[in-house]
Amino acid sequence: MRNDFLPFARPDISEEAISDVVDSLRSGWITTGPKAIRFERSFGEYVGSPWALAVNSATAGLHLALLAFGIGPGDEVITTPMTFAATVNTIVWVGAKPVLADIDPVTLNIDPFLIEKAVTPKTRAIIPVHFAGRPCNMDAIEAIARKYGLVIIEDAAHALGAAFRGRRIGAPLGERHAAVFSFHPTKNITTGEGGMVCTANEDAAEKISILRQHGMSKGAWNRYAARGNPHYDILFPGLKYNMLDIQAAMGSDQMKHLEAFNARRREIVDLYRHELGSLSTLTLPPAVDPKDTHSWHIFTPLVETDRLGMSRDEFMAKMRENNIGTALHYQAIHLFSYFANNYGWRMGDFPNAELVSDRIVSLPLFPAMNDDDTADVIGSVREICG
Numbered sequence: 001m002r003n004d005f006l007p008f009a010r011p012d013i014s015e016e017a018i019s020d021v022v023d024s025l026r027s028g029w030i031t032t033g034p035k036a037i038r039f040e041r042s043f044g045e046y047v048g049s050p051w052a053l054a055v056n057s058a059t060a061g062l063h064l065a066l067l068a069f070g071i072g073p074g075d076e077v078i079t080t081p082m083t084f085a086a087t088v089n090t091i092v093w094v095g096a097k098p099v100l101a102d103i104d105p106v107t108l109n110i111d112p113f114l115i116e117k118a119v120t121p122k123t124r125a126i127i128p129v130h131f132a133g134r135p136c137n138m139d140a141i142e143a144i145a146r147k148y149g150l151v152i153i154e155d156a157a158h159a160l161g162a163a164f165r166g167r168r169i170g171a172p173l174g175e176r177h178a179a180v181f182s183f184h185p186t187k188n189i190t191t192g193e194g195g196m197v198c199t200a201n202e203d204a205a206e207k208i209s210i211l212r213q214h215g216m217s218k219g220a221w222n223r224y225a226a227r228g229n230p231h232y233d234i235l236f237p238g239l240k241y242n243m244l245d246i247q248a249a250m251g252s253d254q255m256k257h258l259e260a261f262n263a264r265r266r267e268i269v270d271l272y273r274h275e276l277g278s279l280s281t282l283t284l285p286p287a288v289d290p291k292d293t294h295s296w297h298i299f300t301p302l303v304e305t306d307r308l309g310m311s312r313d314e315f316m317a318k319m320r321e322n323n324i325g326t327a328l329h330y331q332a333i334h335l336f337s338y339f340a341n342n343y344g345w346r347m348g349d350f351p352n353a354e355l356v357s358d359r360i361v362s363l364p365l366f367p368a369m370n371d372d373d374t375a376d377v378i379g380s381v382r383e384i385c386g
C-alpha cells in the first residue's frame, strides 16, 4: 500500500506562474487589469473565439451567458441530469425553468433525441455539458437549435482542449452561442477559481463585460490608472464576477502548459484502459470517436455493482483504505431535494442518469501523476475488482 495519500486531482502550478503572481502582488495592482486582458487574448486565440471574457467562476459565466441572451422568467432551458448543480442553479437564478433530457448511457452526454422531445413553445436555450471532456454531438444539437431558434450555451467546464469534428470547444457556433469554461483547481487548467465565457456575439460579449462588474460602463483599470477617468454610468444592475490579475497571471502560464497537460492525461487514460479493460466488474468509458478530441478532465468507469457484489461507495471506501482518493461525478441532479421538491422530479424520471449515478466513480487523473502513482491506482482497482 502507498505511504502517502494520492488525491483524485491536484493542480500543477509552475515556478513561473508563482513568480508572475508575486509580481502582481508586488506591483500594487492585484484586481482586474492588464494580466486579465492578456489571459483573455491567449485563451480566445487558443479556442478560436473572437471574444473571451474572464470571470471568477464558470458558475458566474453560465449566469452571465443566460442573462446576456435575455433568458429569464417564462423561459425553459434544456440541460442534462448528469452535471454539477451550477448548471441547473444558474437557470433557476435567472428565473427560467430547467428542463432535463436524459443522457446516452454510453457517452454519458445529453441525448439529442431526448432534447428534441423536451422542446416546447417556451424553450429558449439548450445547455449541453461535455461530460468528462467528451464532446457532445454538436451537429445534432445545432440542428435542433436552428430548427427551433434556440440559444446554445455549452457548459465546457470539463472541455478545455476538446474538439468536436475539428471545431475546438469554445469556437463560434453562430450568433446565438456561448461556451463557458471552469478553472477550478481540479480542471484542465486552474486559476484557483475562475472561468471564461467565449462568444462570437458582440452584443452578448459587451453585456457580459458590463454585467461582470456591477453594470458599470468602465472597469477599475479605466478609472484608477494614470490616464483613467473617474466617471462612469450604470447600464444594468450588474454583478461582481470579474477575474483578478493574480488569478489571470496563473491562467496565462497554465495555458502554455495546456497541451502537455492534456497529453499526459491521455497517456494515463491509455494506461488505465490497457490495464483495466479486461475487468468484467468495471465498465470503462468508451474510446472517443477518432474525428473528435476528448480533454479527459476526469476518468469515470462504472462499477458493475451486481457482478462485483459491492456498492460503488464500498468500492470508494476500499480505494481510500489503500490510500487512493476517488470522487463522485455526479449524483443525478433531479434527485436532490431542492429540484425534486420544486420541479416534481422523481426516481425513474431519468433512468440512464440514475443508473450511472449509482455506479460512477472518478479515478485519480492529473498531469503531475507519475507512472508509480498510476500503477498504484491500477493495482488497487485490480485488487478490489479482480
Ligand SMILES: Cc1ncc(COP(=O)(O)O)c(C=O)c1O
Binding pocket: 056, 057, 058, 059, 060, 083, 084, 086, 087, 129, 155, 157, 158, 181, 182, 183, 184, 194, 195
Ligand atoms: C459541469 C460543470 N459545470 C459548471 C461547474 C462550475 O464551475 P465553477 O466551479 O468554476 O463555478 C462545474 C464545476 O465543477 C462543472 O463540473
